[in-house]
Amino acid sequence: MENNQQDSFLQMNLDYDGGNILRETVRWSRFLSIVGIVVLSICLLGFIMAGKYLIPAFSRLMPGVENIENLAGALIMGVILVFVAIFGFLVYMLYRFSVLIRKGIEHQDQIVFAEGMKCLKLYFLVSGILAVLTLLGNLLSLTKLF
Amino acid sequence: MENQQIPTDSSSLDNFFNISFDEATRGQIRKAAQWARICALCTFIGYGVSLIVTFFGRQTELTETESGIQITSAYRAGAILGSLLVVGIGVWIYYFLYRFAISTAKGMDTMDSIKTNEGFDSLRRFFKIVGILLIIGFSLFMLIMLLSLLR
Numbered sequence: 001m002e003n004n005q006q007d008s009f010l011q012m013n014l015d016y017d018g019g020n021i022l023r024e025t026v027r028w029s030r031f032l033s034i035v036g037i038v039v040l041s042i043c044l045l046g047f048i049m050a051g052k053y054l055i056p057a058f059s060r061l062m063p064g065v066e067n068i069e070n071l072a073g074a075l076i077m078g079v080i081l082v083f084v085a086i087f088g089f090l091v092y093m094l095y096r097f098s099v100l101i102r103k104g105i106e107h108q109d110q111i112v113f114a115e116g117m118k119c120l121k122l123y124f125l126v127s128g129i130l131a132v133l134t135l136l137g138n139l140l141s142l143t144k145l146f
Numbered sequence: 147m148e149n150q151q152i153p154t155d156s157s158s159l160d161n162f163f164n165i166s167f168d169e170a171t172r173g174q175i176r177k178a179a180q181w182a183r184i185c186a187l188c189t190f191i192g193y194g195v196s197l198i199v200t201f202f203g204r205q206t207e208l209t210e211t212e213s214g215i216q217i218t219s220a221y222r223a224g225a226i227l228g229s230l231l232v233v234g235i236g237v238w239i240y241y242f243l244y245r246f247a248i249s250t251a252k253g254m255d256t257m258d259s260i261k262t263n264e265g266f267d268s269l270r271r272f273f274k275i276v277g278i279l280l281i282i283g284f285s286l287f288m289l290i291m292l293l294s295l296l297r
Contacts (some may be wrong), residue, residue, distance in 0.1 A: 012172075014165040020261045021270055028273035035280060075205035082149045108164040110171075117174040124181035 019105055030098035036091035044084055081091040086126065167262070172254045179254070179265070183247035186240045193233045200229040235279070242272040 014022070016143065055073040097119040104113030167175070250265030252258065 012257045012259055014166040014167065015259055015263070018259060018266060019165070021263055022268045025266060025270040025273060027269065031277050031278070032273060035277075059201045081217050105165060110165060110168070114166050114168070114171045116175065117171050117178065119177040121174045121181070124178045124185060128181035128184040128188070129186040131192075135188040135195075137191050138175070142195050142199060 014105075023105060026098035026101045029094050030102075033091045033098060035097035036087070037095070040084060040087055040091060044080075047080055082139055086130070090123060090126055093119045093126070097123060167254070176251055176254050179247040179251040182243050183251075184246040186247060189236065189240045190244075193236055196229060197233055201228055239272060239275050239279075242268045242275065246272060 022035075043142050055076055100112050100116030100119060103109065105117055245268035246265045248265070249261050249268060253260070253262030253265055
């Protein structure tokens with residue numbers, strides 16, 4: 001009994017303003033995620049179509065591997081796949097966040113709402129790690145410059 | 147009395163109250179806010195680094211002639227202006243992400259729905275500004291493509 005009272009006391013409900021704010025937030029985040037998915041698909045399609053010309057061009061830039069065409073191609077393919085996987089995961093998480101939060105509010109489903117917030121956490125976790133890595137790269141370039 | 151309408155079903159206003167921020171959800175939001183803050187802070191520091199590089203970085207002179215120096219100084223002024231614009235817009239956008247992180251974390255810790263709403267409002271502004279800038283950028287890109295095709 002006491003535990004139940006404590007649980008209900010510790011809970012905070014989503015009010016009308018909060019619900020409206022979240023609805024508009026997910027509208028914009030869905031737009032961004034759809035644009036991200038489209039851009040990523042165009043980039044991937046462009047690479048597949050132009051890959052025949054891009055791989056020899058890139059392999060010429062790498063000294064030592066220019067003669068081993070398959071290795072250079074595999075390296076470039078690997079880098080592009082990692083890039084697509086990371087950004088694909090990011091836009092997918094943003095999309096899932098918008099879909100789940102909207103569904104959670106509309107159907108008043110607590111579990112779906114919590115799942116949506118988990119997607120937001122994963123989105124910011126990956127973004128944060130990428131931001132830290134980018135900052136490290138910037139700092140490294142700073143040391144080279146001076 | 148007859149004209150009075152009695153609401154039969156619950157309004158959409160009441161529907162929001164069925165969603166609660168339980169311990170698990172609050173934990174997820176707290177983590178999201180924590181990583182959003184890291185993301186915003188790293189971006190601010192990155193902008194600072196890029197400004198330092200732009201202002202104090204080693205410059206390479208094209209030639210030693212007067213025209214060469216003029217081109218170099220014009221290029222440098224353009225680079226400074228461009229980076230100031232990019233950093234200004236970037237700081238403005240990421241300030242909202244930082245506010246989301248701070249307000250939401252505080253709201254979750256103190257169970258304050260006003261702070262939580264403020265935080266989510268900042269996240270809404272962050273996504274909205276990024277979306278609008280994306281639309282503007284895409285429109286400009288299409289315009290440039292169209293103009294270059296017409297030439």
